[in-house]
Amino acid sequence: MLIEPKLFKNRKFLIKSLLVVLVFLPFIVELFGNAWVRILAFSLLYIMLALGLNIVIGFAGLLDLGYVAFYAVGAYLFALLSSPHLIENFTHLQLLFPAGFDFPSWTLLFLGAIVAGFFGLLLGFPVLRLRGDYLAIVTLGFGEIIRIFLNNLNTPINLTNGPQGIGSIQPLLLFSIDFSKSLELFNISISSLQLHYYLFLVLTCFIVLVSNRLEKSRLGRAWIAVREDETAAKASGIDTTRVKLWAFVLGASFGGVSGSLFASFQGFISPESFILMESIVIVSMVVLGGMGNVYGVVLGAVLLYAIPEILRLVAKPSQEFILGYELIPAEALRMLVFGVALVTIMLFRPEGLFPKNK
Amino acid sequence: MIVDKCKSKLLSTKNVSKNFGGVLAVDNVSIEVHENKITGLIGPNGAGKTTLFNLITGLTKPSSGEFFLLGKKYSPFKIHKVVEKGIARTFQNIRLFNNMSVLENVMVGRHVKTNFFSMGIFSSLFRITTYNNCENKQKEICIRILEKVGLLEKKDLMSSNLSYGDQRRLEIARALACEPKILALDEPAAGMNPTEKIKLKKLIKELLFEKVTILIIEHDVKLMSDLCDHIYVMDRGKIISSGKPTDIKNDKKVIKAYLGGTSK
Secondary structure (H helix, E strand, O other), rough: HHHHHHHHHHHHHHHHHHHHHHHHOOOOOOHHHHHHHHHHHEEEHHHHHHHHHHHHHHHHEEEEEEOOHHHHHHHHHHHHOOOOOOHHHHHHHHHHOOOOOOHHHHHHHHHHHHHHHHHHHHHHHHHHHOOHHHHHHHHHHHHHHHHHHHHHOOOOOOOOOHHEEEEOOOOOEEOOOOOOOEEEEEEEEEEEHHHHHHHEEEEEEEEHHHHHHHHOOOOOOHHHHHOOOOHHHOOOOHHHHHHHHHHHHHHEEEEEHHHHHHHHHHOHHHHHHHHHHHHHHHHHHHHHHHHOOHHHHHHHHHHHHHHHHHHHHHHHHHHHOOOOOOOHHHHHHHHHHHHHHHHHHHHHOOOOOOOOOO | OOOOOOOOOOEEEEEEEEEEEOOOEEEOOOEEEOOEEEEEEOOOOOOOOHHHHHHHHHHOOOEEEEEEOOEEOOOOOOOHHHHOEEEOOOOOOOOOOOOEEEEHHHHHHHHHOOOHHHHHHHHHHOHHHHHHHHHHHHHHHHHHHHHOOHHHOOOOOEHHHOOHHHHHHHHHHHHOOOOOOEEEEOOOOOOOOOHHHHHHHHHHHHHHHOOEEEEEOOOHHHHHHHHOOOOEEEEOOEEEEOOOOHHHOOOOOOOOOHOOOOOO
């Protein structure tokens, strides 16, 4: 009882100092090259994704292996509505929008969340009665269905441009800041990459806050109750159908926003970005960090995204420096370390790095 | 709408049956639970007591029969709807939310008594005052309930770390958080030691003062005859006897069901 307030104070201090570090990080990292800033930005994107999936897996205990589908929906929605692709292919749209779509970016992000949420509902309905392995199989199928649709919807009408993907996606334009150009602020030049990083940082903080608050709300308790014992949850008066659907919808909408951000950040998307492996990596992030623990999941996402990427950059030069030649190719080493890390953690900390309440 | 004239009859079932394939688990059972009384349900293993419980609380769908609560017909098809109507239950094999604290377990029970608008997603995201007030109020209510069952000092423990008897009482606390009219207890004393049983008996008697009607399944004959106002005896899906505890003890059919014997 006496330690609690002090711990709380410490934690607040910790979060504040972490935020300060995160604000200055892109400038420090930039010295080593733009690729590092990119890794930072992508880490944040994966944190958002993992936190979205954490609602479904961590809070509500529904094993979803097709989560990348919602990421894809958000990305494609953004891409279609902010690239010339649709207008080029549909003549009547050309008449309606002679100057291109030109929707404000924030509406597209919002729309991405809503449409992905709707897809979450779509997936949620048929799988309500399934648990565990069966749920995993159906969601896996759902993820593949979306990807295969995206891959093949170039005929008979060219909606998604098939495996070639959609390019020339407009950059984000928020608060009259063009994210494709660098911004001069108090004589400091903030590059486009850094701008994206800051946007992602703000959104990530928002999503962390939302996750934390949801967890401690009536709905969050209901989710955890469903995860722990569905029958007992029902017997405590929880409408498990509704609660599970909310988990799918909210989780999917987080994925949708991340997808939209991904599309605008990359400027190009193709079905290749939304393969099953992506889903598996996101699930691993949630499990590795500690299911249900927001900060654990954040750490899991950073580790599983950043370590392989850093290895990709560092593996070759460091081997050449030590051995004089490249012993293991970077790509192979990357997957090797990834695999070993997962196995080690599952052996020694089967509940994740930071499990909830332990 | 069928309205029952007898007001004290809180819950009743009429010709309720349930068959699993060819097995008649509950066969044409009609029972009545009277307001502010303790009604007991006893019988040898496999008699269908728990199945009857599951039927009443909506955990399993009945094959046939009617259910009445406060004289009004209700169809127990969804458990959470039954809880909303005022029947909360505990389980024979303890079902708690293991990775939640004791207090949180009870807070889950408040789910039906709070609504989507005052404690929904948006109000919980923005932590508006009504939300905070509502949440604090729920917490107070839960703490009072924990005090009642004697678990107040353990409210921050993980529920899985509680002793067996405490877990049983926590399950009762969670059911009480739903503010039920009827509390259905499925073998609440199973595995308890004599001291814990005495505590439980005291708790159940206290609940009566708060206008909670109790329906209870239990094997402990002494506990049942001390507690119950009325006892139903089930055997092979049928009610074979009912009455005051003293009457039941001397009923030959009951003795036969428990100890076996010829049908003469």
